[in-house]
Amino acid sequence: MRTLIPTGDPRQPVAFADEPEPVPAPDEALVEVEAFAVNRGETFLLERPVPGWRPGKDVAGVVVRAAADGSGPAVGTRVVGHPPAGGWAERVAVPTRSLAVLPGAVDAVRAAALPLAGLTALRLLRAAGAVAGRRLLVTGASGGVGHYLVELAAGAEITAVTATPRRGARLLELGAAEVVHDVADARGPFDLVLESVGGAVLPVALARLAAGGTLIWFGQASRTPVALDFFDFFAGPDNATIRHFHYEGAPYADDLATLVRLVAGGRLHPEVGRVAGWGSTADALVDLRERRVRGRAVLTVGSDR
Incomplete structure (x- = not known):
């Protein structure tokens, strides 16, 4: 499986590597990633990456293996997810409590722009x-x-x-x-x-x-x-x-579903300042770190440009 791993080089923060496909826990679904978003906080973590850490918390894609415990969406379901790590890859294991189903009206690029930033805003206002x-x-x-x-x-x-x-x-x-x-x-x-x-x-x-x-x-x-x-x-x-305030805490599924519903209803508009193939992830990270991207930067998997 192709994935992006940290290099420790601020000029080229990530590079492609081949790694084994993740083995989901019983309460996790395996998602084939169509798009992922990068966050400015991740650019800081990439300056001194922890050995073994794989970045990526905002993903959208399709379930290719349902959770073994019967929770969460079925195979073939389009989803948005917020895994703890590892989302900059062809496939990622995501806890079902961190997944929401995507309707046809919400594309993968806008969905990938939702999780971390959207959850933070929603929960911040609730607080x-x-x-x-x-x-x-x-x-x-x-x-x-x-x-x-x-x-x-x-x-x-x-x-x-x-x-x-x-x-x-x-x-x-x-x-x-x-x-x-x-x-x-x-x-x-x-x-x-x-x-x-x-x-x-x-x-x-x-x-x-x-x-x-x-x-x-x-x-x-x-x-x-x-x-x-x-x-x-x-x-x-x-x-x-x-x-x-910090956004982490309760399961994300319900709040992700709320964000998706607001986007589908035209009441929330993800601000995506850059869309590119995931071969451009390193460039996107540098530009995001240097504040050359307005809003979110989203990379599409399967396209290197």
Whole structure:
């Protein structure tokens, strides 16, 4: 079986190799991969890959072997999946609790763009509670998660922070009320801040909270540690709250099915900035790491270009 494995070389992060086909556990289905998405977090992990690790958490394809325990979809079913690893391959074993069936209206490319970013956005907003009528600030909004947040947070008054006017234009189309290119230009106060950049951005965003507001910290895309002064924090918005969030936890199947249903119904639009054959995966990873891709990058298996 052909698969992509880490090289440790930042200029060419992955290369093709031949490996045995995975042997599914009783609660796993074997999926023939049609398309997979790459994530910026994976580009960081590829800088110093753990021996034996095989990247790939966002896949779409067809079940070629159903789970032995009888759970999950039957052979021949089109699915989207979120395996723990190994998805950049011709076939991958996926727990049935991490699979959702795809209707004919949702193609493999858009489906592959859903799992990690879509699950993060959906669960983040669920953790935040009702957002309708609230003022919401989203940092790092031009990435895959940011696009989904803007669409899913219907009813909120959203200010999106993104680097360029070109990226901001799409966020306005998706429902943002305002786009700024520096968090310092965001006109608060905000009831809720969804923060994924870290570094110098978080303290500035925190200062724009309304009294009693909440900042949920779910990423550090800048890769720069946050320096938060204790006295500045307590001199800021009264009763402000900082919360940490990570999307992992409960089984993914139901939430994946929700995302698929929203796409099929035209209520959610995966922002796919690049589609290419999986022979171009290394280039896509470098461009994603260097922020040359807007939204998601999806690679199609079976086509090297």
